[in-house]
Amino acid sequence: MLASKKHTRQALSLADKKRICEISQLLVKSTHQQVADEFNKTAERSVQRLMVTKTLREKDKWLAMDESQLGRKRMRGGKFEALEHALSLYLQEARAQGARLSDSLLTAHAERLRAEHNIKDSEFKISNGWVQNFKRRHSIRMHSAHHGGMHVNHGDPDDAKVGDLSFLKLASSIDTTDTPSSPSATPSHLSGIHQLIVDGGFKPSDVFHYDEHVLYYGTPASSLAKSMEQAPSRHRPRRRMLLGLLTNVVGDTPMVSCVQDVVTSHVFADMYAADFVDTHPHAHMTKAIFTKFILHINTVLAVQEPPRRILCFLDASPCHAISMEGHMSTICGMRTVELSHMLLAFLPPRVPPHLTPLGAGLTTYFHLQFKITLLKWLLSDTTSPSTSERRTMTVSQQQVQTMLWVAQMWKTIPPSIAKTSWRQSQWLPPSWVQAWEHDDVVGEVEPMAESLMAQAQSTYKELHALYHGASLKEDDEDHAPPPSPSSWAESPPDESEDAVVAPTVCQALDAAHQVLTFMEQHPVVFTHDDVAALLGVANRISGFDYQKDPPTQ
Template sequence: MSAPGNEPKRQKKVLTLHEKVELLDKLKDGKSYATVGRHYGLNESTVRYIKKNEKEIRSSVASAFCGSAKMVNVVRDKTIVRMESALAFWIQDLRKKNIPLDTKMICTKARNLYAQFTTDADEFRASKGWFDHFVRRYQIRSANFHGEAASADTDAAANYPETFKQLITENGYKPEQVFNMDETALFWKKMASRTFIMKDEMKAPGFIAQKDRFTLIMCGNAAGWMMKPGLIYKSANPRALKNKNKNALPVFWMHNSKAWITKVLSSNWFYQSFIPQAREYLREKGMPFQVLLLMDNAAGHAVDLRHEGVRIEFLPPNTTSLLQPMDQGVICAFKALYMGNCLQQLVDAIDGDENFQLKVYWRNFTISSCLTVIHKALQDMKEETLNLIGGDGFDDITHEVINELVDAPSQPLTDQDLAELTQSGSENEPKEQEDPSQEDEEDEGLTLERLADLTQAAKQLQENVKSWDPYMVCVLQFSNAIDSAMSTYKTLFTSMKKQRGQLPITMFITNIKKCLTRPEKIRHRLPTPEVRRVEEWP
């Protein structure tokens, strides 16, 4: 008799897909997990696991050509694999320069890399499911810098909705006549509070934050219409808005030494901005000027505001975060859109400038640039988001809008460098030489160089108008028209860039020993983690 510790190990039993379907059919007929497990010689936990994956198993059997197969392997798209490898290089490169990343930046870069690596018409969407699998495959995690919590009077908030409903019923207010106003501070030179780092990094170091701040007064009605916001800046005439007409800005301009709302400024906004805009809006709708304005009881709000046809209702104290519609997602959605547009401009600047430095970028980001982003964010807001009656639609909005200002000490990897890093061996083979006469023929018409000059000229034209025209609203309309007119040429420019062949990275790598015996000039590219940089031979 053998010792208890010398018993032979039980062999693992793997069922075929056809047997798994038969097992699932027995469970479907009402047999217990234990009975089915004894029939196939399996543990009950294994039977439950097969039952858990019933949908995938039946789907695999329906599409499989071999009934005796025990598993199905899915071959991934080579272009997506190459794109993900380049994306991982890009993330690691930006983390070395302490540039924060968020989900939108990574997904946008993934779509751009996929479009560069293929000419296929199928569009890569960079969905949430792909993103979750990508960070799991490359062991990337999200690190939070810090956060904050708030408290509110829940009892008063629970009793007020009935009071408000009675007020609406008694006075017969329509959704177009019910407005809500709230102010918020916007740190307009800060980025997201989270970034993505590699697994071997313990934390994301922070830096001294830029404290450039102003106050925005947001106001909209229950029908989903948002009026031009008020802006309180620390200076009456900043250098970036020199020779600009303040009445033609996309915001109602006000100033205060602390850039915060006061009773005088709230009164100026009420009489000079809210009343004219609300009156014009209701006149276009063919409705009488009967308005209900909801406000909180902040110290900076004037309490003696009076105007014919306007009723001001103050919310109970300490209930703003629970009751005020603007705090239920409208301001949060605006800040998320503002942050998204800022990050998109940052990504474009990184891709377009090989000598990109984050400090220089933020130094050139003035209050004039900020107003342009505010105007774009307001245009991107959906009517469903602005509908102050409902409370849905804000599950995907992030509340982190604060980040540290970071430095980029060296050059980020360009798309061309990422493409060369992920080229396969077959792509490194030299291409056949083209006929010079054909090159002369291809030079005619819209060449890649001419399209690049055309794009640069359009950008320069937008910059000139921005610096010359004092009416910012007209400048924004002109810039949008130029972007719309150039969209076709930009698409053609991107397509031609993909069609132009790229030189393999191996052409820029030379063995050092051969260099010492054969003094020839060596071209060098950007250094990579795997390749030692070879300086040019004198």
């Protein structure tokens, strides 16, 4: 008889316990089994409901864990926890008052606390090893200089870990007064953004911006039924999709959240492995949908090797109000929420959209690319010789196709567009901008972005002229070029005020089809050669190149 396989018990790491508690907070009114199921979707090992129950009994303890301790399996405190707690509070107060922290200051106060707690020298020796372990346990970083009310690390390189958020403990003691970095005063939100990026030790690839963007994807009236063609623009179907767009400074980690205006969800094959799809009857972002999207991103970051921490800026919309007790603070004048692998930083009210990275050109380029893709698809559909044979898309098919286009195009946004948009928004810290100015490769990014934007605008105008005519109709709001608030993304002026209005390809083909139908109804008058000649003309119209053969007056 074969012996049964022995299962060894595996303890949860501190990071796993903290993530279980975060999932429980984010999934309001969820059962412990639902929390376990959500955790098991991406975890390397599965947990049972009982393990979740035991973990949540000490939820406050695990949620209060320092980031430097999450790599451990167990929580081990010092032998004299009361003394260490008092020493940690003293160092935080000293730092808040602008004092220069050092090992000698730490040792001196530890000796005073040892005497106050009546601890013998033989029982508690304040050795160099204990000092280093104490700093690691309590995420104490020694600073030798301060600037603008926030300290800058010049000590041990090991202390300057990328994404180290231990400074968030000092949120209540940080001076949030805006200090302009130059004689010309900068907007108040920029100084806070710069401080949060630099003092957090984040790299360009770990700094993100998130915002919602409305996309109208309804098929133009010219490709719908004739009854719709005759309807006023206000009666045409204007289907829209709400996109939650997320990207970083270097443009190598774009993520998108698609919110449809239907009730039934569509299932996609990973949606390029890092996207999120949900539905709402009115295509509005809600607190529940946004919370699930943020939880999805946090999980994606947790399973990466090595695990990744990011800083994400977003506006303080009511639908973004995630409730995380014990993890909310104010730093650099911005409200923050700390997750296990994300720090959400909410912008102050009334920040102009064109002064944000997404609004400084990214969404303009994305909107142009979507319209170009849609127009190319519609123009390729005009090659059918018979109107009845043209491809038609149901509303559900339009939604699926649009979401696939959105995922593909947002994934392929050129990094030069992202970098230029971030630079135009002035969100980059001055030290980053100065370093980029001395980099020859980075110096070529902005001209490349301007060239790509101009090319996209030119392509859109040409395709629009082919399908709709050279001039945009006033009532065709859904297919007009998106606004370009940034100077580098502005459309070039027309060379001639008397631009020729070209007959559209669809109008010419429809006329040819009507003539063909008339000829087929009168076979006595028209021969097969006449029909073949007209079909040849229709084929040449469908392949008409407006660039090479512009219409003449």
